Amino acid sequence: MVMAFAHWVHVDYLYFASYTILQFIVLATAWNILGGYCGYVNFGSAAFFAMGAYSSVFMHKFYPLPIPLLIVIGAAVSGIAGLGMGYLTLRLRGSFFAIATLALAVVLQTLVVNWDFVGGSRGAYIIRPETLEFAGYEINYIEYLFFLMLSLAVLALITARTIERAQLGFGFATIRDDEMAAEASGVPTLRVKLIATTISGAFMGMAGAPFPYYIGYLQPSSAFGLEYAVNSIAMPMIGGTTSWIGPLVGAILLGSAQQYATVTISSAVNLLIVGLMLVGFVIIAPNGIVGLVQERLRAWRRP
Amino acid sequence: MTANALLHIDNISKRFGGFVALDGIELQVMPGERLGLIGPNGSGKSTLVNCICGTLQNETGSVRFDGHKLDGLAAHQRTHRGVARSFQLPRPFHSMNLLDNLRVPLLYTVHARMGPLRSTGDLDARCLELLEMVGLAAKAKQMPRDLTQVEMRKLELARAVAAEPKLLIADEAMAGLSHSEIDDILKLLMRLNERGITVIMIEHIMSAVMSFSQRLAVLVSGKKVADGLPQDVVRDPEVVRAYLGQ
Amino acid sequence: MDISWDLLLNAIAAGLLLGAFYAAVTAGVSISFGMLDIVNIAHPAFVILGSYIAYFFNINFGVDPILISILAMPVFFLLGSAVYQVYYLSFEKRGQESLRGLAFFFGLLFVTEVTLILVFGVDYRYVEAAYIGPSIHIGIVDLPLRMLVPCLAALALFTGLQLFVTRTFIGRAIMAVSQDQLALQLMAVDPIRIKRIAFGLSIATAAVAGALLIIIQPIEPSVGREYIGRVFAICVLGGLGSMPGTLIAAMLLGVVESLTATFYGPSWAPAVSFGFLLLTLAFRPAGLFGR
Numbered sequence: 001m002v003m004a005f006a007h008w009v010h011v012d013y014l015y016f017a018s019y020t021i022l023q024f025i026v027l028a029t030a031w032n033i034l035g036g037y038c039g040y041v042n043f044g045s046a047a048f049f050a051m052g053a054y055s056s057v058f059m060h061k062f063y064p065l066p067i068p069l070l071i072v073i074g075a076a077v078s079g080i081a082g083l084g085m086g087y088l089t090l091r092l093r094g095s096f097f098a099i100a101t102l103a104l105a106v107v108l109q110t111l112v113v114n115w116d117f118v119g120g121s122r123g124a125y126i127i128r129p130e131t132l133e134f135a136g137y138e139i140n141y142i143e144y145l146f147f148l149m150l151s152l153a154v155l156a157l158i159t160a161r162t163i164e165r166a167q168l169g170f171g172f173a174t175i176r177d178d179e180m181a182a183e184a185s186g187v188p189t190l191r192v193k194l195i196a197t198t199i200s201g202a203f204m205g206m207a208g209a210p211f212p213y214y215i216g217y218l219q220p221s222s223a224f225g226l227e228y229a230v231n232s233i234a235m236p237m238i239g240g241t242t243s244w245i246g247p248l249v250g251a252i253l254l255g256s257a258q259q260y261a262t263v264t265i266s267s268a269v270n271l272l273i274v275g276l277m278l279v280g281f282v283i284i285a286p287n288g289i290v291g292l293v294q295e296r297l298r299a300w301r302r303p
Numbered sequence: 304m305t306a307n308a309l310l311h312i313d314n315i316s317k318r319f320g321g322f323v324a325l326d327g328i329e330l331q332v333m334p335g336e337r338l339g340l341i342g343p344n345g346s347g348k349s350t351l352v353n354c355i356c357g358t359l360q361n362e363t364g365s366v367r368f369d370g371h372k373l374d375g376l377a378a379h380q381r382t383h384r385g386v387a388r389s390f391q392l393p394r395p396f397h398s399m400n401l402l403d404n405l406r407v408p409l410l411y412t413v414h415a416r417m418g419p420l421r422s423t424g425d426l427d428a429r430c431l432e433l434l435e436m437v438g439l440a441a442k443a444k445q446m447p448r449d450l451t452q453v454e455m456r457k458l459e460l461a462r463a464v465a466a467e468p469k470l471l472i473a474d475e476a477m478a479g480l481s482h483s484e485i486d487d488i489l490k491l492l493m494r495l496n497e498r499g500i501t502v503i504m505i506e507h508i509m510s511a512v513m514s515f516s517q518r519l520a521v522l523v524s525g526k527k528v529a530d531g532l533p534q535d536v537v538r539d540p541e542v543v544r545a546y547l548g549q
Numbered sequence: 550m551d552i553s554w555d556l557l558l559n560a561i562a563a564g565l566l567l568g569a570f571y572a573a574v575t576a577g578v579s580i581s582f583g584m585l586d587i588v589n590i591a592h593p594a595f596v597i598l599g600s601y602i603a604y605f606f607n608i609n610f611g612v613d614p615i616l617i618s619i620l621a622m623p624v625f626f627l628l629g630s631a632v633y634q635v636y637y638l639s640f641e642k643r644g645q646e647s648l649r650g651l652a653f654f655f656g657l658l659f660v661t662e663v664t665l666i667l668v669f670g671v672d673y674r675y676v677e678a679a680y681i682g683p684s685i686h687i688g689i690v691d692l693p694l695r696m697l698v699p700c701l702a703a704l705a706l707f708t709g710l711q712l713f714v715t716r717t718f719i720g721r722a723i724m725a726v727s728q729d730q731l732a733l734q735l736m737a738v739d740p741i742r743i744k745r746i747a748f749g750l751s752i753a754t755a756a757v758a759g760a761l762l763i764i765i766q767p768i769e770p771s772v773g774r775e776y777i778g779r780v781f782a783i784c785v786l787g788g789l790g791s792m793p794g795t796l797i798a799a800m801l802l803g804v805v806e807s808l809t810a811t812f813y814g815p816s817w818a819p820a821v822s823f824g825f826l827l828l829t830l831a832f833r834p835a836g837l838f839g840r
Binding site for chain 3: 035036039040041043084088089092094095096098100102103104106107108110111114118135176185226230233234237241268269271272274275276278282283286
């Protein structure tokens with residue numbers, strides 16, 4: 001009996017921890033589609049994530065829907081927000097977009113704090129069932145959430161990898177390299193950038209949509225948590241920004257390290273380490289871990 | 304002469320704050336022509352190029368190309384219509400190898416014009432063909448940072464030509480090159496012109512401009528002061544004054 | 550409509566005082582972003598660092614916070630010069646300022662904030678000085694010295710900066726860095742050295758702004774984040790790099806925020822700056838006074 005309980009706790013914890021890491025894979029990949037491929041920095045990942053989470057809270061109170069549909073709604077809300085932010089700022093100098101996303105998080109948090117329907121500053125409880133009936137089987141709810149997030153992570157990675165090899169990937173890279181030369185080569189830069197902000201925002205919203213069900217009680221401070229903004233930048237930067245593998249490596253490495261570290265050391269120290277690693281990597285290894293490995297391989301092949 | 308001009312610039316002006324960069328420029332370029340455009344530094348040559356290519360928008364007047372108005376179109380739309388340029392300081396896509404640099408205009412301009420006809424194999428073949436034309440085929444897989452100055456200029460021209468333009472504007476493609484390198488680029492531009500591409504050459508190196516151009520236009524302080532046969536234009540007193548008398 | 554004149558006038562007065570303080574926080578960004586085109590989003594973190602230095606010496610040695618901040622300016626100047634040197638060598642020189650340079654400042658912002666949390670905790674901290682508490686009254690308008698003193702200090706700082714950039718050789722070279730690289734070469738000065746000095750100066754202003762902040766309100770390490778949107782909104786609204794424009798934009802934002810807080814509740818105030826920023830970007834990207 002005790003053994004069975006220990007086993008149950010263990011497996012459940014594993015699902016909980018893996019969910020968080022998968023969520024970071026989605027966020028880091030989404031950030032990288034705009035940041036790594038096009039070279040535009042989004043500081044407001046937390047805001048896009050929270051928009052997904054709060055659209056689920058809103059729907060939960062207004063008209064409950066199954067989570068896959070909530071993911072679609074979250075994607076739409078955050079994707080449109082990304083499009084709007086891009087449209088307003090991307091016609092101007094590059095840095096305006098970054099600044100606007102930074103301010104977006106503060107303002108959306110202000111709106112949510114003042115919006116009683118979704119719980120305001122007190123937060124909102126989402127009561128989730130213990131189990132779920134699926135094709136005649138009864139499955140554990142946390143397993144269900146885990147598999148949803150796993151599918152999202154796979155979807156995000158496939159999207160990123162497909163873009164890299166398609167016409168769009170070339171378009172993104174020209175924007176990162178030289179926008180004026182891109183226009184002269186016939187790349188519609190504004191449209192390509194807006195596609196990037198929309199896809200990137202939409203995936204962040206998707207990552208956020210199941211979050212209220214995962215956490216059970218959603219507060220503005222947890223949905224807009226700084227760790228989302230920081231990790232979704234740090235993970236691709238540390239992993240490597242030029243290919244889909246980079247964010248994946250970064251998210252698995254930093255994500256599992258943090259899961260381990262929050263148990264052993266305080267979360268502040270934990271975040272401090274992420275911040276220091278971010279600063280260190282951008283200075284010393286601009287192409288991240290993937291870049292370091294590639295350099296090694298090249299040196300090894302050409303002695 | 305004006306009715307069938309490929310490029311028809313009608314009274315365009317551009318100012319930056321109080322500074323008048325272009326003041327009522329009129330210029331026509333015929334299909335297949337080789338036009339030289341000269342003028343002292345700051346005379347508005349680059350601004351004119353930017354207004355033709357859509358990097359800047361002219362405030363008055365209009366630019367007609369191939370029978371259509373270009374005014375208000377973005378730079379990439381003008382590239383789609385058949386206007387291509389090389390930049391004064393080469394601006395390669397530095398994260399891509401040479402082959403991929405040429406792939407961009409093929410993917411975005413030639414496709415936009417004719418629909419995605421080409422397979423990946425065809426694309427590669429076309430990129431290689433272009434690199435061969437400029438003598439860079441051996442470096443197809445290298446990165447732009449591995450190129451010399453003259454090779455960089457050739458890449459710049461190859462990328463412009465990859466868009467299959469009707470008009471090519473070569474903006475100081477020879478500045479800083481040696482004599483033999485200048486000859487190289489000149490031959491390349493001649494070959495392109497023989498294939499039917501109209502060329503506007505903007506250049507400071509007078510020997511190159513004189514041997515290349517069929518017609519010469521001169522800009523001074525944002526105004527066109529001369530336009531005609533090269534040998535006549537260089538004897539024009541106003542041009543001489545602009546170049547020597549300052 | 551029944552508007553309480555008493556409330557309205559007091560809100561405007563408080564807004565003007567607050568605006569002058571915002572101008573002090575923005576002064577540094579006006580130099581780094583407006584003149585050098587360096588998007589130093591870590592600036593508010595340096596401001597908070599300034600607040601904690603004022604707090605530390607005030608509580609332990611009883612020194613006046615403004616005096617501490619003036620003494621701290623040279624240290625902040627050196628810190629800023631060092632940060633610029635790293636930024637220049639790692640990003641600007643390699644042409645990577647737009648992606649990695651921004652991530653670098655974001656990292657700095659974050660590391661500073663978390664370090665302050667680890668050292669001082671998340672409790673609100675405040676300073677003690679004779680002028681915190683009393684108010685002077687002009688008619689129905691109530692001017693707390695806690696706001697008035699920072700306002701005057703901010704105006705002094707601002708005037709000093711304006712005189713520096715318009716009247717001194719180095720100041721004019723800083724202006725030239727942003728507008729006219731050629732003129733700079735003619736003046737025979739090294740642009741990197743000028744930028745290092747300018748960035749050092751921009752961080753030095755954060756020492757003062759930090760002390761003023763902790764006089765106005767108790768602070769904890771994450772307070773700085775609220776200022777990111779504000780300072781960049783003011784900077785853009787004022788027209789990048791224009792000192793008088795920055796001051797007017799700061800006053801305007803201060804008044805609008807104060808009115809919002811008075812009539813709609815203080816929890817809405819942070820949204821005002823973002824609204825300002827978006828409206829400016831949409832309609833007047835060159836700023837209120839730009840062409």
